[in-house]
Amino acid sequence: MSLRRRPRRALFAVPALLAALLASLVTGPAAERAAAAPAAFTHPGVTVSRGQLDFARAKVEAGAQPWKGAFDQMMASKYASLTRAPRPRAVVECGSYSNPNNGCTDEREDAIAAYTLSLAWYLTRDDRYARKSIEIMDAWSGVIKDHTNTNAPLQTGWAGSSWPKAAEIIRYTHTGWPQDRVDRFKTMLRTAYLPEVAGGSHSNGNWELSMTEAALGIAVFLEDRAAYDRAVATFRGRVPAYIYLTSDGTLPKTAPGSGLDTREKIVRYWQGQTTFVNGLTQETCRDFTHTGYGLSAIGHIAETSRIQGQDLYPEVAERLRHALGLQAKYELGEAPPAWLCGGTLHRGLGPVTEVGLNALSDRLGYPMSNTRTLTERGRPAGSNNLFVAWETLTHAANPS
Numbered sequence: 001m002s003l004r005r006r007p008r009r010a011l012f013a014v015p016a017l018l019a020a021l022l023a024s025l026v027t028g029p030a031a032e033r034a035a036a037a038p039a040a041f042t043h044p045g046v047t048v049s050r051g052q053l054d055f056a057r058a059k060v061e062a063g064a065q066p067w068k069g070a071f072d073q074m075m076a077s078k079y080a081s082l083t084r085a086p087r088p089r090a091v092v093e094c095g096s097y098s099n100p101n102n103g104c105t106d107e108r109e110d111a112i113a114a115y116t117l118s119l120a121w122y123l124t125r126d127d128r129y130a131r132k133s134i135e136i137m138d139a140w141s142g143v144i145k146d147h148t149n150t151n152a153p154l155q156t157g158w159a160g161s162s163w164p165k166a167a168e169i170i171r172y173t174h175t176g177w178p179q180d181r182v183d184r185f186k187t188m189l190r191t192a193y194l195p196e197v198a199g200g201s202h203s204n205g206n207w208e209l210s211m212t213e214a215a216l217g218i219a220v221f222l223e224d225r226a227a228y229d230r231a232v233a234t235f236r237g238r239v240p241a242y243i244y245l246t247s248d249g250t251l252p253k254t255a256p257g258s259g260l261d262t263r264e265k266i267v268r269y270w271q272g273q274t275t276f277v278n279g280l281t282q283e284t285c286r287d288f289t290h291t292g293y294g295l296s297a298i299g300h301i302a303e304t305s306r307i308q309g310q311d312l313y314p315e316v317a318e319r320l321r322h323a324l325g326l327q328a329k330y331e332l333g334e335a336p337p338a339w340l341c342g343g344t345l346h347r348g349l350g351p352v353t354e355v356g357l358n359a360l361s362d363r364l365g366y367p368m369s370n371t372r373t374l375t376e377r378g379r380p381a382g383s384n385n386l387f388v389a390w391e392t393l394t395h396a397a398n399p400s
Helices: 006-024 028-035 050-061 067-075 104-124 127-141 152-173 179-197 205-222 225-242 263-269 288-307 313-331 354-363 369-377 391-395
Strands: 091-094 146-148
Touching: 050 067, 050 104, 050 152, 050 391, 067 104, 067 391, 091 104, 091 152, 104 127, 104 152, 127 152, 127 179, 146 152, 146 179, 152 179, 152 205, 179 205, 205 225, 205 288, 225 288, 225 313, 288 313, 288 354, 313 354, 313 369, 354 369, 354 391
Parallel strands: 091 146
Antiparallel strands: none
């Protein structure tokens, strides 16, 4: 993204307007058509496509920045280690704030490692990385049966977002994963993950968005059209309830089935905030870290849908760009006004802006100066050790 010349963005004004127009037209029969899963799924196709992988590989081989620096960062991380020993368990038990933490960190980090190693395989063509990724996925698919305790849905969403990204790359670009192990991994996703995330959540919005990201990615790997459609429907109900636009009216929208039927309930759910502006999220006044989880999941879901030929970006572009921009402005250090969260913000957005910036600004042409400044300042974006990893490498200025 940093390599594009700013004057060229004027050329994207028409695409941006067209995207906004398309979003306004997604109603009635058109919405029903758009909701259908692809007749044929694209693989690899969860968050990152083959074209995007090829672009990143070419940049790394050429030593171009910021991709080479991002690659070096990834390869130096613990997640790319060829000596990593997976730590699967039959039941992962995660309480509130991971207390108790019985396998929670192990599961999330092994899933990120499997994805990291799959990227390392594709970018280097060193078979050792593919085999290590397969080893980790096989270890878990042979053991895991369930997730329990209060944070089970969120934990499953986080780990379940990384597993299909790894599986997609290995399954469709490498020949060394035996079919019986592929089938066992599919069974793991269908029985130990999908039931936990497919039903949604009425907790803070980042929960349901992360769960929906996992549900959509799993649906792609399983080629499950019904699960895909259900995830898209949940996404369409949740995003307008997570990011406010002034066109929504005096109060934010609410998610289907939320029970938020009074002003008092809505304000309480929005962390006590009573003044609503473009880009405010349901968790802005909680903290930016959890807000970042939600915004990242929105970008990942839209990116996967685009790869699958559906493209949900036009439907969420206005909300996502305003949300990224508002959070970025204050993450960069601007003092908040007294009406915003009582004048006190808890910053720490995390490495979550690359996918949205590339899609909305680089591809669709929306001006996003604050988000761009924050993104470029934070490069290379690493991992949040939960479900986000290496997105400067995979998405920075990626035209594919």
